[in-house]
Amino acid sequence: MPDILFMIFASIAVLSALTVVLVKNPVYAVLSLIACFIATSLVWLGLDAEFLAWTLILVYVGAVLVLFLFIVMMLDIRFATMRARFSRWLPVGIAITAALVAMLLAFIAKDKFIPNADVAILAYGKDNVRNAELLGNHIFTNYLAQFEVAGVILLVAIIAAIGLIYRGPRNRRQQNVHKQISADPRDRVRLVSGE
Amino acid sequence: MLQYLVFSLSLFGIGIAGLFINRKNIILLLMCIELILLSANTNFVIFAKYWGDIGGQAFVFFVMTVAAAEAAIGLALLVLVFRSIKSINVEDINQLKG
Amino acid sequence: MQELFWLANTVVAAPLVGAVISGVGLKFLSRIVTHWLTTTLVALSFFCSLAILIGYINGRYATYDHNLYTWAQAGNLTLTVGFLIDRLSAVMITVVTFVSWMVHIYSIGYMADDPGYKRFFCYISLFTFAMLMLVMANNFMQLFFGWEGVGLVSYLLIGFWFKKSSAIFANLKAFLVNRVGDFGYLLGIAVIFYYFNTLHYADVFTQIKPATPTTLICILLFIGAMAKSAQIPLHVWLPDSMEGPTPISALIHAATMVTAGVYMVARMSPLFENSVLVLSLITIIGAATCFFMGILGVVQKDIKRIVAYSTLSQLGYMVVALGISAYSAAIFHLVTHAFFKALLFLGAGSAIIAMHHDQDIFNMGNLRKYMPITFVTMLIGSLALIGFPGTAGFYSKDLIIEAAKYSSAPAGEIAYYATLFSVFVTALYTFRLIFLVFFTNERMGNSVREHLHECKPVVTWPLIALAVPSVLVGMFMINGILHDFFADSIKVLPQNNVLAEFAQQQYTGPFSMLLHGFISMPFLLMLLGVATAWLCYVKYPNIPSVLTKRAYIVRTILINKYGFDLLYEKIIMPCVRWCGYGLWKIADVLLIDRLVVNGTAYSIAGVARYLRVLQSGYLYHYVFTMIAGLLVLLLYLFYG
Incomplete structure (x- = not known):
């Protein structure tokens, strides 16, 4: 991928990632995350991972992040309720993050990861081979069992999510055990006068 | 190649920093986790290209699957938590105090 | 040597059979059957030992050392049941069986109107068996088995009339004083095993060198002999053992058991001579x-x-x-x-x-x-x-x-x-x-x-x-x-x-x-x-x-018998009791119960109280810990 395109997309991704972390409005955060993902997917396109790039947008952005958006909008969040106390752990946290990043940077800056020639567009294996076909061949020959397991994982996720949330038909009377236990007499009864 | 790796690393760093400086809500926590997963996936793709091995991309495939499942269930749990304590502030979830 | 094998085994086994049968059949065998059975079997034992002795006098038999059965083996230690027959043991078994036979016959008359008649015969046959095992042993552990066996039967017989309190005092005294000797004896056996790595007489005797600590071994063995053969200062039990019936005073405390110590020292003469x-x-x-x-x-x-x-x-x-x-x-x-x-x-x-x-x-x-x-x-x-x-x-x-x-x-x-x-x-x-x-x-x-x-x-x-x-x-x-x-x-x-x-x-x-x-x-x-x-x-x-x-x-x-009894009762026993009390109160209650057992529990609880703070319940604390741990892990992987 020509450097300039990579630079553009990469900076969009990084900036939107920063936006995710720093912004107050959660809806803006989710939207920034979506932008970050799209930009990253474009970077992947440049890395000859076409199938994965599309999958990222369709599945990840289109399903998961939209789900995030649903949740954010569904929950009634007062986004101004940022208790802006500066935690005493924050500097330590920043330090640890910086240490992590620096260490990994030091590691990847070693010579062995810099090839002599430019990273050119490679067709993995033969010419005129489509990425999806190649990936499909690889998965369905070598990782077939794992593929099935991935399917099962998704099934489990569906069942788990429904099983956790679903409370039954809307006009069914049901006990809210949490409310029953957290009932406080001081909320219910108030002594007015003692005659 | 180095620039790709730096890019992936910076996404990773931003994700972890986001975990720390997050004082607001849990959704942000989940989103930072998604960012970290994204950076890991990017790393796989980079190295798949570098070594010429399609196995890296296969791995991304599976990671994405698991990440999606995990995000779904995480959000379901989040909704449940919100139903009981009516707030998604991280500091309010402290009932498992030892 | 076949006939010697059979003779020897009969000598030992006959009284045992008599004791076991009369013991098991206490309730349903009659008095006459009991005394005929035991007396005849002991007589059989006597005649076999007489035959063995005559064989040795004639020079027909040579020294016979045979392991019958290995009953335990642990590492180097092999414990066997075996017989060593030579002139010394032939003489001893003849004497033991003869006196035992005479005592059996005598008891028919002496214990005639005693309610524990059958029990008595069972015990004296058992005693004969134990004494014979002691005399015919070819290794130290079997001798010790016989040693303890005769001590046990002595206890049982001194306190034969167990409703008499003086008899009970006497039998406890005999047993406990013998125990003191047994302690020394057991230490002696341990030292023997430590130095010679075997408990077999023949092997031990051939391995004696000037460097082996025979003084220590012999002192310890002699402590056992002192108690068993009633020498000063462990003699105090013998006069009180007269609380038992007279036949057993004749058998045990005159002719056989008390001579076990003398026999043992004579048998161990290669050790003692050094x-x-x-x-x-x-x-x-x-x-x-x-x-x-x-x-x-x-x-x-x-x-x-x-x-x-x-x-x-x-x-x-x-x-x-x-x-x-x-x-x-x-x-x-x-x-x-x-x-x-x-x-x-x-x-x-x-x-x-x-x-x-x-x-x-x-x-x-x-x-x-x-x-x-x-x-x-x-x-x-x-x-x-x-x-x-x-x-x-x-x-x-x-x-x-x-x-x-x-x-x-x-x-x-x-x-x-x-x-x-x-x-x-x-x-x-x-x-x-x-x-x-x-x-x-x-x-x-x-x-x-x-x-x-x-x-x-x-x-x-x-x-x-x-x-x-x-x-x-x-x-x-x-x-x-x-x-x-x-x-x-x-x-x-x-x-x-x-x-x-x-x-x-x-x-x-x-x-x-x-x-x-x-x-x-x-x-x-x-x-x-x-x-x-x-x-x-x-x-x-x-x-x-x-x-x-x-x-x-x-x-x-x-x-006052030179004050030995007073010495033991008033001075030594209070010291021992005081030691026991001290060990109980301090070692057992204070150290083990409070310090170790309860102390472990308390210290675990104390540590847990401090560690509990880590479980704050705050999510971001946990996240922080996770990432810090990740950092440490990566550091170790990359640079460790």
Whole structure:
């Protein structure tokens, strides 16, 4: 991928990632995350991972992040309720993050990861081979069992999510055990006068 | 190649920093986790290209699957938590105090 | 060697079978079946051992060492059941089975009206089995098994009349004092195993080098022998063991169990010969026991106690003989003593039956008119005891005294004078007993006198049967003893071999020894003792009471048995109890219970209280910890 395109997309991704972390409005955060993902997917396109790039947008952005958006909008969040106390752990946290990043940077800056020639567009294996076909061949020959397991994982996720949330038909009377236990007499009864 | 790796690393760093400086809500926590997963996936793709091995991309495939499942269930749990304590502030979830 | 194998196994197995069958069938076998069964089996055992002994005398059999069965194996340690038959054990088993047989027959009469009749026979057969296992053992552990076995049966039999509280005190005392000895003995076995890596006699004896700590081993083994053979200071149990029935006093505390210690030292002669210190110690202890215990016999009233102190004194003789390296003489005296002491005890028992179980000699008198057989046999036994020339006791006792004269060991002189003067004391208390019981005036009540008669034959026949060897065994055995009959079993270093010296310089045959005996110093002292007894108890009976008033202090010391019992009761036992109390309160309650057990719980709780803070419940704390941990892990992976 020509450097300039990579630079553009990469900076969009990084900036939107920063936006995710720093912004107050959660809806803006989710939207920034979506932008970050799209930009990253474009970077992947440049890395000859076409199938994965599309999958990222369709599945990840289109399903998961939209789900995030649903949740954010569904929950009634007062986004101004940022208790802006500066935690005493924050500097330590920043330090640890910086240490992590620096260490990994030091590691990847070693010579062995810099090839002599430019990273050119490679067709993995033969010419005129489509990425999806190649990936499909690889998965369905070598990782077939794992593929099935991935399917099962998704099934489990569906069942788990429904099983956790679903409370039954809307006009069914049901006990809210949490409310029953957290009932406080001081909320219910108030002594007015003692005659 | 180095620039790709730096890019992936910076996404990773931003994700972890986001975990720390997050004082607001849990959704942000989940989103930072998604960012970290994204950076890991990017790393796989980079190295798949570098070594010429399609196995890296296969791995991304599976990671994405698991990440999606995990995000779904995480959000379901989040909704449940919100139903009981009516707030998604991280500091309010402290009932498992030892 | 097939027949020797079968004979040996029969010797051991017959009493065991008798004991087991009569024990299991206590409820449904009759008295007659029980006593016939056990007595016949012990008789069988005796005849087999006699056959073995004759085979050894004829030179037909050689030393036989055979492992029957391995019952445990742990690493280096192999514990087997095996038999070692040689001349020494052949002699011992013959003596043991013979005396046991006589006691079995005697008990038919003595215990006739006792409710625990069948139990008694079971126990004495069991005792015979244990003693035979001890004698025929070929390794230390089996000897210890027999050792403990005889101790156990002794406990059971002393407390045979368990409803009597004095019997219970006595049997506990016997068992506990024996336990002290067993502790030393077990330590000795442990040291033997540590140094020789084997418990087999033959292997141990061939491996003795100048460097092995034979002194330590022998002291520890001798502590066991001290308790079992009732030497000072562990002798206190023997007089109290007279609480048991008389037949067992004859069997266990005169003829067999108490001689186990002497036998053990003789068997271990290769070990003991190496250590001059231990031999001197043995001599001194034996000499002290021999002399001082004899004196105590002079002030006793109970007929059985007199004979008990006499046993103590004679055991002292045997131990002195061991100490001066005259092991064969010790065994010889062991054999003759078994016969005449058993005879004396059984005779005393016969008198006790006639007196309706009154044991006080001051209540008896002139019994020779009523019980002639008992009188004659007891007289023969007493003559053997004091060593009258011609009896078996003369040969064995004088041999020891002469050997002590020739001994060049450090304590040889003490040995000589102690044994010599003990002859006087022995004669004194023995004939005091004879005169007071069988002569002098009749002091028994009228009711007793009317029923006074000789006991039934089943009681008197064993007396006669024991009187015969008390006279004859001596002159037949002395030649063999002096001419290395036990050469294969007992090892004596040439410089210590007093018996060989005696044989060379003075000994010319049993008959000449007999004649020489009439003009020797012991004979003189013996006559002196008999004369003193006659003077004090027959001619001028008020001499003892005068002496009692004048020498009040001496008499108090003697009555209190030199204060050994007081020492144990008032000084040593409170110390032991105090130690036990201290160990309980401090070591057990304070250290183990509070410090270790509860302390562990408290410290875990304390640590947990501090660690609990980590569980804050805050999500971001956990996230923080996770990422910090990730950092550490990566650092380790990349740079570790």
